[in-house]
Amino acid sequence: xxxxxxxxLIIPALLTIAVVAIxxxxxxxxxxxxxxxLTLGIDEFTGLNNYLKLVNDARFWNALKNTAVFTFFSVSxxxxxxxxxxxxxxxxxxxxxxxxxxxxxxxxxxxxxxAKIWAWIFNTDLGILNxxxxxxxxxxxxxxxxxxTGYAMAAxxxxxxWKTTPFAALLxxxxxxxxxxxxxxxxSVDGASRWQxxxxxxxxxxxxxxxxxxxxxxxxxxxVFDAIYILTGGGPANxxxxxxVYAYKILFQTLDFGYGSTIAVSVFAAVMLISIGYIxxxxxxxxLLS
Amino acid sequence: MVFYxxxxxxxxxxxxxKPNAILxxxxxxxxxxxxFTHYVSVFTERPFARIILNxxxxxxxxxxxxxxxxxxxxxxxSIFDIKGKALFLGLVLSxxxxxPIATVSPLYLLIRALGIRDTYLALxxxxxxxxxxxxxxxxxxxxxxxxxxxxxxxxxDGCTPLQAxxxxxxxxxxxxxxxxxxxxxxFAWNEFLYALTFTTTVQSRTIPVAIALFPGLxxxxxxEMAAASIIVTAPLVILxxxxxxxxxxxxxxxxxxx
Amino acid sequence: MAGIQLKxxxxxxxxxxxxxxxxxxxxxxxxxxxxGPSGCGKSTLLNLIAGLETPSGGDIIFDGQxxxxxxxxxxxxxxxxxxxxxxPHKTVYENIGFPLSIARVEKNEIDKRILEVAExxxxxxxxxxxxxxxxxxxxxxxxxxxAIIRQPKVFLLDEPLSNLDAKLRVQTRxxxxxxxxxxxxxxxxxxxxxxxxxxxxxxxxxxxxGKLHQSAPPREIxxxxxxxxxxxxxxxxxxxxxxxxxxxxxxxxxxxxxxYPLSQPLEKSGDIIVGLRPEHFSIGEHANEKALAKxxxxxxxxxxxxxxxxxxxxxxxxxxxxxxxxxxAGDPIQVxxxxxxxxxxxxxxxxxxxxxx
Numbered sequence: 067x068x069x070x071x072x073x074x075l076i077i078p079a080l081l082t083i084a085v086v087a088i089x090x091x092x093x094x095x096x097x098x099x100x101x102x103x104l105t106l107g108i109d110e111f112t113g114l115n116n117y118l119k120l121v122n123d124a125r126f127w128n129a130l131k132n133t134a135v136f137t138f139f140s141v142s143x144x145x146x147x148x149x150x151x152x153x154x155x156x157x158x159x160x161x162x163x164x165x166x167x168x169x170x171x172x173x174x175x176x177x178x179x180x181a182k183i184w185a186w187i188f189n190t191d192l193g194i195l196n197x198x199x200x201x202x203x204x205x206x207x208x209x210x211x212x213x214x215t216g217y218a219m220a221a222x223x224x225x226x227x228w229k230t231t232p233f234a235a236l237l238x239x240x241x242x243x244x245x246x247x248x249x250x251x252x253x254s255v256d257g258a259s260r261w262q263x264x265x266x267x268x269x270x271x272x273x274x275x276x277x278x279x280x281x282x283x284x285x286x287x288x289x290v291f292d293a294i295y296i297l298t299g300g301g302p303a304n305x306x307x308x309x310x311v312y313a314y315k316i317l318f319q320t321l322d323f324g325y326g327s328t329i330a331v332s333v334f335a336a337v338m339l340i341s342i343g344y345i346x347x348x349x350x351x352x353x354l355l356s
Numbered sequence: 357m358v359f360y361x362x363x364x365x366x367x368x369x370x371x372x373x374k375p376n377a378i379l380x381x382x383x384x385x386x387x388x389x390x391x392f393t394h395y396v397s398v399f400t401e402r403p404f405a406r407i408i409l410n411x412x413x414x415x416x417x418x419x420x421x422x423x424x425x426x427x428x429x430x431x432x433x434s435i436f437d438i439k440g441k442a443l444f445l446g447l448v449l450s451x452x453x454x455x456p457i458a459t460v461s462p463l464y465l466l467i468r469a470l471g472i473r474d475t476y477l478a479l480x481x482x483x484x485x486x487x488x489x490x491x492x493x494x495x496x497x498x499x500x501x502x503x504x505x506x507x508x509x510x511x512x513d514g515c516t517p518l519q520a521x522x523x524x525x526x527x528x529x530x531x532x533x534x535x536x537x538x539x540x541x542x543f544a545w546n547e548f549l550y551a552l553t554f555t556t557t558v559q560s561r562t563i564p565v566a567i568a569l570f571p572g573l574x575x576x577x578x579x580e581m582a583a584a585s586i587i588v589t590a591p592l593v594i595l596x597x598x599x600x601x602x603x604x605x606x607x608x609x610x611x612x613x614x
Numbered sequence: 615m616a617g618i619q620l621k622x623x624x625x626x627x628x629x630x631x632x633x634x635x636x637x638x639x640x641x642x643x644x645x646x647x648x649x650g651p652s653g654c655g656k657s658t659l660l661n662l663i664a665g666l667e668t669p670s671g672g673d674i675i676f677d678g679q680x681x682x683x684x685x686x687x688x689x690x691x692x693x694x695x696x697x698x699x700x701x702p703h704k705t706v707y708e709n710i711g712f713p714l715s716i717a718r719v720e721k722n723e724i725d726k727r728i729l730e731v732a733e734x735x736x737x738x739x740x741x742x743x744x745x746x747x748x749x750x751x752x753x754x755x756x757x758x759x760x761a762i763i764r765q766p767k768v769f770l771l772d773e774p775l776s777n778l779d780a781k782l783r784v785q786t787r788x789x790x791x792x793x794x795x796x797x798x799x800x801x802x803x804x805x806x807x808x809x810x811x812x813x814x815x816x817x818x819x820x821x822x823x824g825k826l827h828q829s830a831p832p833r834e835i836x837x838x839x840x841x842x843x844x845x846x847x848x849x850x851x852x853x854x855x856x857x858x859x860x861x862x863x864x865x866x867x868x869x870x871x872x873x874y875p876l877s878q879p880l881e882k883s884g885d886i887i888v889g890l891r892p893e894h895f896s897i898g899e900h901a902n903e904k905a906l907a908k909x910x911x912x913x914x915x916x917x918x919x920x921x922x923x924x925x926x927x928x929x930x931x932x933x934x935x936x937x938x939x940x941x942x943a944g945d946p947i948q949v950x951x952x953x954x955x956x957x958x959x960x961x962x963x964x965x966x967x968x969x970x971x
Binding site for chain 2: 071075078085090093097168170172175176180186192194232288314323327338
């Protein structure tokens, strides 16, 4: 029906996408094939040299490991906590609206602000966390949360989990709410226990939603920048430096646009691989991404 | 659990209202008297009003721009059965997965070449990389619920295609458009990486950048930072409390079979 | 007002053929019903006439003029949708007046015409309501009102009654017929319900899988269906089809082991399919020389009549018996086909032999 008019309508979107997404993604590949320093005036085609450098770059592998660790723990914790929150809210009780808004709150707080809020809480001398732990006798002396290699990553994960559990919870809640009530009634009649209902009705019906939560959250966590850049700047001793943070430093602190773009391409490639993996799983299961 | 979720924000609120004298005192005490000095100094000693205005203009323009072209695309794929609809949606979806770090270096060079660094345009257009896919995705899931017959009816009733969109479909899509606008606004308001990269002067910063780069002469100005955080977060908190149902429906649109 | 002519009209969606090239003539001021099972292409046909779809081939002619290059707003047609497609954000008043306000008709004139239409349809008290506040029947009338106010050349109606409950449907059916007699405008009416088509239309076009099977007045379609599909589709229950054989001269037909003389000889011999309506049997308890001895398989006393199912030549047959016919499943019955009413169909193609050229 009048499809010519339809094509006309998507032209502005296509043009915008071409300029702000397609062109940059092609250009970043091209940049990655150059040795290019902005200030030094160096601009030379070097083929795959940057990629060779990347494979032999211990800092890159360290950043990749950090990114993977961050992603794995953040996403797992968010899924588990999100599920708990969703199950908790998915019952009729008074103040439900208020609780739901409270759950949304961390999601709405800008990442930068949430990192600052937590930096204040994690502060070694003045932070409320150390004070509380000391008082409860859980630690003997103030811990340097953000400044020691052992704890900084855990702190970063805590911030991310705090900020994004609500998103997971809301998607899972929406998934819970479309499970037909009759199924639970039928299971009750059949004598199923609460655990059995959860195991045999809730989980199977929630699987597609869980997959989507995992997909969105994994992609988001893998490209993490804001929280870590603010909280630790990648330190101490690069122990929290993720790929995005590393790429940013190379790009805009050393102004090495060639190699910085190469790291950026590696993030892009990893993200695309992850999404292709998830989507093929979703498709195999007859998932929802039509 | 509720304490875990909102506690940190409350603690920040309390911090922002404490006078400097007891700010760093341990054990932490509640202020006997609420003071607004931090809030005042944020505006008097820093160009915070200007920065809020920057954030507001950038977020609003991004929202208007992306929704305008997003709603047209959403009409195209939901009402007009264009061929390549799956291809287009696939493209949009994969662009929403692009890591910003991968596009930031070419965009930086482009913006520098165009000489629009430190202008609003330098943020509004890059923000379309995430705001436009979000808009198209959310809007088309809302608009696909409008019966196609309404468009047909408008056409036989004598509307031109544009009139049919404007007079009949747009009013019906308005709630979805509004929901989507809230989401896009929040995302644009909170964006950090592009804003950090494409602005160089204090005057052109947005709020997240300003807070991230909060300078302290000798020590970190925790009180002012807390005040600034609360100022940025307050409008979002209001949005969340007033429109929580819409926000939730927008966030979950298209990802859950309903 | 306009007569419509479809010439070799066809529509493909990618590789799927929705409508095979067809010719159809719809007389000016007539009530044409397009009927067929779901997915037969009847709604597509209506969309093509309205200009909401572009044909893949052929021509559409209104009053001798091709309208192929005219978009919907220029064709001057009104469309009533199955879902009514009322604008949910507009009141009844605004819904009915919408076509006129788009055409920039003067405000006073719009008011006047809305009131006329509202009176005609009994909507005077509902004008300020929103569509969601109306019952199904009321919505249906608003949809009609929005169509009528245009005074269009042609009314296109796509299953306008199928969302109403059974009782209201019969009532509205009668009102639609009155409306047509009053407006004397061309109506093209799409339905899957053959009873609706039979009761409303001057002429019926029967579509299946995008092919036009027959177009003729209701009685003709009922009495002389063009093929077995039409015979089975029209009538409730549909026509019975019995395998039989014609003798070499085309003068006698053999059903099971009984011979029946034909009043008019056929130009065909050998295998054939005999089509008989349920009322084209006589039924009784006593044998006569033309009767087949059968057993009632299912008996359905419907009040106004009794339907009896049995089996002839290996095929299930439904027979219409008087309401007071006393019979139970398993009872022996004597069935006599009234061959003078029969239609004869080709055993492979199913085409009516007498209508074949």
